[in-house]
Structures are given as C-alpha cells and as structure tokens.
Amino acid sequence: MRRPLTPSDRRILRVLQNDGRITNAALAEKVGLAASPCLRRLKALEDDGVIEGYRAMVNRKALGLEVEAFVFIKLEQSEPGWRTRLVERLKGYEEVIACYALAGEVDLIVHAVAKDIESFGEFTMNRLLTLPGVADVRSSFVLSSIKPPGAVPVPDHA
C-alpha cells in the first residue's frame, strides 16, 4: 500500500518532469521546502516507484536518425507462447523506442526510429514481417512532432 501523495510530492513531480537534473537545493526552493525534507520526499518517491527513473531527452536528428515512424501490427491467432517470444524479439530491437499492446483493430503499436528510409525498410521487411505470428504490418512516417513526449499531468488530488 502506497502513501497518498502530499501537495509537496505533487510539486516535486511537476518540477522533476520538466527538469530531471535539477539539484535538490534548487528543487527545494521551487517547491517551498527546506533541502532536507525535500530530499527525503524525493527518495521516498523513488523508493515507492512513483518516480521510475530519469532520462536525458536526446534529439534523434542530432544522432543521424532522420526517420521516425509508427508501425501498426496485427497478429495471427496463435498460442500464447508464440506471442511472448514475438514480444521479446520486438523489445530487443534497438530501432524500437517504445511498444504497446493495444485493444482494438491493431494489436501492437511500435514507435521506431532509423537513420534513413532504406534502413527503416530493412527493419520492417527483415525483422518485423518475418516474426512468426505477425499477420499484418503497416507503417506511417512521422511528419512532425506536434507535442514531443512530455510530462504526465499531476492532478491536485489523487
């Protein structure tokens, strides 16, 4: 059972989602706490799994990854074991920066990046379509990031 979040906890989460590398001293000042209790709350949020980690957001184009796409996958009827292994393979591909199982028409949505269209093609043709259990693969290229992956809203009441 997890403690309910205090208003301070919520302020901490809001700040840390926008600047995950802020020092504890500056964080404390922003949320209106002294450094010491602020640090204790931060550790508690980490220990409780409310904060799952911290990540630098890297500009993919700066790394020469010019292509970003969503891949919509439909699966064949198949034994559960196949599905597990398919999903494990998917997770292993470094082109896959996120992947979700969905309810509805499409079974899996894959968020992928690649350095160019050619290597993206190689990825879908040789490494997605060939996975056993895959019935259909459709890709849509990202034209623009309207709102880049961002903060989850922190409601005032839990």
Place this chain on the structure above:
Amino acid sequence: MRRPLTPSDRRILRVLQNDGRITNAALAEKVGLAASPCLRRLKALEDDGVIEGYRAMVNRKALGLEVEAFVFIKLEQSEPGWRTRLVERLKGYEEVIACYALAGEVDLIVHAVAKDIESFGEFTMNRLLTLPGVADVRSSFVLSSIKPPGAVPVPDHA
C-alpha cells in the same frame, strides 16, 4: 553547424539516457573522463541541442491515471489556418502526453492518459471530436506497455 560527436559524447549520451540524474563525477568515471572535461562535453551537448532536457519518468498509475490510449485522428480538407489552430488546441490538453502528425491513412496520432474510462470519454467526446476540422476519431486503449518509452540508439558513427 554542429560539431561531430566524439566517442566520449556518445558514451555520455548512452549513460544519460539510462540515468539522467547521475552525478557528473559518476558519469565521468563511467565514460572514462575526468570530471571537468566530462562536464564541459555535457554542457556542449546541451547547448548544441543534442540533449533537449531531462525528465523524471513518473508512474502514471501512482498518480491515479489508470487509462492510457492512442487516439487516431483523420482531418477534413481545410485551410491551413484551421489546422494550425487545431494543433494548438491539441497541444494544450494536459491529457495529451504526446502527439505526432503522420503520413498515411491517419493524420494525427495522440498518446493520451486519463484517470478513468469515463473521463477519457469526456476528453474524446467533448474536447477532440468537437475540434473544427476533425473528420474521424478512433481510440485504442493500451493493454500493456511492452517497451516503455526509452532510449534512442546512439550509433558508433554519425
């Protein structure tokens, strides 16, 4: 014009994508640099926009956000101005944690969260479907996060 990334830069990016809050001292040790040059490279990566920011990854369920979904939007033929305003409205919704313009069947993909199905319904019915210029809205709930939003691959050569 951006400097090419050095091998040290790449190591820094790989580490920081997995632990965005690592101290500079520990980062330096991991990538095999002294603290001072390590910090200088880090700042340069930030200044050049290679690192766009740092974010605490927050467990949405800990915040009472039980529902996660992808919303696929098709737009009507319309003047460019309408589209711009539609996109601005979309960006403003706190339920929208990411949004992309796509090539293909679907024009926009919206990654959204909500506290329950009812409030998600309110969001799609009252705040998405009513946007001028929207022709079609389809939602798929996320059943599981197979691979949570993660690191972009950092190739050895740019």
Place this chain on the structure above:
DNA sequence: AGTGAAATGACCATAAT
C-alpha cells in the same frame, strides 16, 4: 549544523589540422 563529495572555473598539455 557539519563533513565529505560534487560541481565548476581557471589554467596547462598534447595532438591534429
């Protein structure tokens, strides 16, 4: 509040262009 660690800036060394 105090102590040990970290961040940060000034300055030097080396190598490649």
Place this chain on the structure above:
DNA sequence: ATTATGGTCATTTCACT
C-alpha cells in the same frame, strides 16, 4: 598557429547524516 581534446587543481556549493 589554431582548434579540439583531455587533465589538474582550487574554490564554491551541495548532498546527506
């Protein structure tokens, strides 16, 4: 010579008890 890299040291600031 200039530019880009990395290192060392001294000082300030921070983390954490």
